[in-house]
Amino acid sequence: KPTGTPTVVFVLGGPGAGKGTQCANIVRDYAFVHLSAGDLLRAHMKSGSKDGNMVAEMIKQGQIVPSEVTVNLLLEAMRASGKDRFLIDGFPRNKENRDAWETTAGFDCDFVLFFDCPEEVMTERLLGRNEGRTDDNIDTIKKRFKTFRESSMPVINYYDSLNKVCSVNSDQSPEDVYAQTKEYFSKFA
């Protein structure tokens, strides 16, 4: 890739697959900045901005927020960090997100880190999380899974067709998941 292009890893996986948990491990051990698209959207929704109510409602319904909002939040956070290596957690979630990223950022990810986990296991984790998220209830969780299967899996399949997916079975202890995850970051040590 051209010099000066940031290194970007898209961290994908279903709701509760462990994306945030593992990103925290990676940034402790490697020089990456963790940007969770969901966290940025939740902060945006609480900031009282004019599209905040729209974002809040879409999250409550497990729907994907229009790309324009998310891509701008991500690019602004990247710029503000002053750094050049990023874990972009929970984005892109559909083809529209991916297209908007390529058009606006002007470069693609280096690879996709994919956490694979059965829905029953993810459901238990989300219901046990207790962080007051408006989408951690059984009705919204079902909607999030449907959105993930229908819109987000095709993004992972697309990157897989380019041989860009690094998969980890995340139906294991957090320590075992991280041991496998680390193997994909050895070149950044």
Ligand code: UP5
């Ligand atoms: N936990 C983690 N790993 C474990 C393990 N190995 N064993 C046992 N427990 C484990 O983990 C979830 C819970 O499980 C935690 O309690 C953890 O301790 C435990 P976490 O690491 O938080 O999982 P994560 O994959 O990050 O789950 P999260 O709920 O954040 O995933 P989602 O993809 O659903 O949420 P996100 O914040 O990315 O998006 C939320 C919503 O925002 C979306 O539904 C959508 O409406 C909107 N959104 C967009 O519209 N566009 C975007 O680009 C991004 C988000």
Ligand code: MG
């Ligand atoms: Mg998360």
